[in-house]
Amino acid sequence: MEWYDDYNIDVDLIDTQHQELVRVVTRLQEALSSGPVNTEIASALKFLVQYTQQHFHDEEEIMRAIRFEELEHHQKLHSKLIDEIKDILLAIKKGKGVNAYDLIDFLTDWLINHIRYEDKKIGRAMEQYKNETSDWDGSLA
């Protein structure tokens, strides 16, 4: 998976985390293409779940701070993905074979679409919030 600059939403913390997510998916891709599948996939996916949960948490904090209108909808998209990855982990644990290519396609598509169509809205909302909140010092806590 490759990172393109137009994936930036111009919120530094989020962009940095998105780049790390792309790296994690890429590592997963490499793990899948280099032989024995299940143990490698399981540990890469576990890391992906942990990292993604932290990232979603941070993203949601930012959305809350700028009173983002679509917070609830966006949160639902996040928890749906976490549930789907957890289902895959469970299937692996039960010894079910996972189609590596389907898995990578699914993750790559999700990430690209989510960043480009959903997270971009956060960047725009942040810009608007900055403009409307003249006394805002830029802190997000």
Ligand SMILES: [Fe+2]
């Ligand atoms: Fe998001």
